[in-house]
Amino acid sequence: MAKFSELGLSKEILEAIGNMGFEEATPIQAESIPLSLKGIDVIGQAQTGTGKTAAFGVPMIEKTTKQHSGVAGLVIAPTRELAMQVAEELNKVGRFKNIRALPIYGGQDITRQIRALKKYPQIVVGTPGRLLDHIKRKTLRLQHIHTVVLDEADEMLNMGFIEDIESILKEVPEARQTLLFSATMPDPIRRIAEKFMRSPEIVRVKSKEVTVPNITQNFIEVDERKKFDALTRLLDMENPELAIVFGRTKRRVDELSEALATRGYSAEGIHGDLTQSKRTSVMKQFKNKTIEVLVATDVAARGLDVSGVTHVYNFDIPQDPESYVHRIGRTGRAGKTGVAFTFVTPREMGQLKNIERLTKRRMTRKPVPSSTEALENQQKMALDKLKETATESNLNDYKTHAEQLLEDHDSITLLSAAIKLLTKEPDETPVRLTAEAPSASRKNFRDNRRGGSGGQNRQNRGGKPEYRRRRSGSGGNSGGSSNKRSSYRDSQSSR
Numbered sequence: 001m002a003k004f005s006e007l008g009l010s011k012e013i014l015e016a017i018g019n020m021g022f023e024e025a026t027p028i029q030a031e032s033i034p035l036s037l038k039g040i041d042v043i044g045q046a047q048t049g050t051g052k053t054a055a056f057g058v059p060m061i062e063k064t065t066k067q068h069s070g071v072a073g074l075v076i077a078p079t080r081e082l083a084m085q086v087a088e089e090l091n092k093v094g095r096f097k098n099i100r101a102l103p104i105y106g107g108q109d110i111t112r113q114i115r116a117l118k119k120y121p122q123i124v125v126g127t128p129g130r131l132l133d134h135i136k137r138k139t140l141r142l143q144h145i146h147t148v149v150l151d152e153a154d155e156m157l158n159m160g161f162i163e164d165i166e167s168i169l170k171e172v173p174e175a176r177q178t179l180l181f182s183a184t185m186p187d188p189i190r191r192i193a194e195k196f197m198r199s200p201e202i203v204r205v206k207s208k209e210v211t212v213p214n215i216t217q218n219f220i221e222v223d224e225r226k227k228f229d230a231l232t233r234l235l236d237m238e239n240p241e242l243a244i245v246f247g248r249t250k251r252r253v254d255e256l257s258e259a260l261a262t263r264g265y266s267a268e269g270i271h272g273d274l275t276q277s278k279r280t281s282v283m284k285q286f287k288n289k290t291i292e293v294l295v296a297t298d299v300a301a302r303g304l305d306v307s308g309v310t311h312v313y314n315f316d317i318p319q320d321p322e323s324y325v326h327r328i329g330r331t332g333r334a335g336k337t338g339v340a341f342t343f344v345t346p347r348e349m350g351q352l353k354n355i356e357r358l359t360k361r362r363m364t365r366k367p368v369p370s371s372t373e374a375l376e377n378q379q380k381m382a383l384d385k386l387k388e389t390a391t392e393s394n395l396n397d398y399k400t401h402a403e404q405l406l407e408d409h410d411s412i413t414l415l416s417a418a419i420k421l422l423t424k425e426p427d428e429t430p431v432r433l434t435a436e437a438p439s440a441s442r443k444n445f446r447d448n449r450r451g452g453s454g455g456q457n458r459q460n461r462g463g464k465p466e467y468r469r470r471r472s473g474s475g476g477n478s479g480g481s482s483n484k485r486s487s488y489r490d491s492q493s494s495r
């Protein structure tokens with residue numbers, strides 16, 4: 001760990017960092033900030049939750065002055081929620097320099113954005129589609145930009161955003177600095193990314209593992225139709241403070257959040273077919289802990305930083321190993337611990353191996369907990385609550401009632417009733433979930449894209465996977481790029 005004060009930062013920035021509660025720089029910050037300050041292009045790869053936002057945000061804001069004419073820094077991010085979050089963090093970093101960051105994303109009133117852009121924010125953080133929209137309307141001018149950041153670069157390129165990003169970069173001076181950050185950077189994507197950059201330095205934090213060691217990684221081999229009972233038993237066993245359950249498709253997420261609510265959990269779903277106001281309100285409730293379980297598609301897999309997320313459940317195995325890394329990385333952030341469970345159907349065991357190959361780490365096999373185990377755990381929690389209240393609370397106001405009750409019932413019966421009331425008994429109310437076809441592995445995707453239609457419907461037969469639609473390869477490669485892009489756009493526009 002290094003001190004921020006040794007990285008050559010101004011006192012306004014150091015004060016802001018202090019205010020944010022950061023004591024020492026994380027390794028990616030310590031290594032990349034000095035390079036970025038020198039104006040060198042940087043590809044930064046470091047594990048989830050290790051402060052990549054500040055790693056690019058701090059030098060970008062350090063290089064920005066209030067007098068700068070026009071937008072000086074541009075951050076491009078794959079999702080709306082991430083754009084909002086990054087802008088929020090950059091506003092904290094820029095606080096004492098009076099540097100303002102404005103989020104610009106789809107699904108938000110464009111005239112409102114135009115008004116906000118007229119107030120001269122120095123930094124703009126946006127999703128590619130909406131940024132392009134503003135560029136075309138000339139409500140966003142990029143000729144004074146000194147730094148461009150692609151956050152989650154590999155994902156944006158993977159998703160087929162490459163042409164959008166190229167169009168955006170055409171509007172930015174060539175002499176700009178380009179920074180690229182992600183927890184994963186597959187080689188082919190990195191090579192594409194390097195096309196946008198000038199002799200970039202690759203900063204890869206020296207760690208054998210792609211995932212952080214403080215996430216306990218488990219898997220459970222379970223049949224498709226037994227997954228839901230397994231999930232609710234696990235929730236009862238583990239009592240997460242906040243949990244995220246990832247499902248493969250939008251329909252899956254809708255059905256899962258409804259089914260969880262039926263069984264008495266406070267759960268809400270988030271995916272790209274919801275209105276932006278619904279998405280924003282769900283995220284807000286989750287951050288406030290009004291809802292305990294967020295059910296999400298991969299739209300919530302990248303970058304989101306919600307403190308208190310103790311558990312991640314991959315209800316459906318992710319479709320590629322990178323997605324796994326990012327999904328489980330929603331827990332175990334900023335040095336905290338976290339727990340991840342991945343459900344794998346017997347036919348998907350090969351994909352589990354693919355994930356382990358990327359992460360260079362074995363997941364621990366766990367059995368499906370029985371309903372008895374779930375009940376025992378809930379009873380134990382009820383007992384703990386009862387004992388704690390008995391020793392720590394003032395119970396005088398309750399004693400007369402207790403004495404009256406004891407005239408008609410024996411104490412064992414009464415206590416048992418109290419424990420029962422405090423216990424969340426495992427609820428196995430039947431729920432309806434449409435079965436998902438086993439996930440196609442990444443290898444199959446490649447084959448499908450190359451070879452045409454074979455197997456493409458494996459993922460589409462059920463609900464449509466949103467985030468990966470481009471990869472489902474709607475008929476081989478010919479003329480692919482525009483097709484892929486527009487089909488992607490459709491999902492993006494409603495994301």
Ligand SMILES: Nc1ncnc2c1ncn2[C@@H]1O[C@H](COP(=O)(O)OP(=O)(O)OP(=O)(O)O)[C@@H](O)[C@H]1O
Nearest residue numbers: 022024025026048049050051052053183303305334
């Ligand atoms: N030096 C630091 N000391 C303490 N906390 C920090 C430091 N830098 C960042 N953080 C906090 O750590 C959390 C994770 O940071 P951030 O979201 O930037 O991670 P990330 O590396 O971008 O993760 P992801 O790969 O998931 O996008 C945030 O809450 C952030 O405020």
Ligand SMILES: [Mg+2]
Nearest residue numbers: 052053151303
């Ligand atoms: Mg990030």
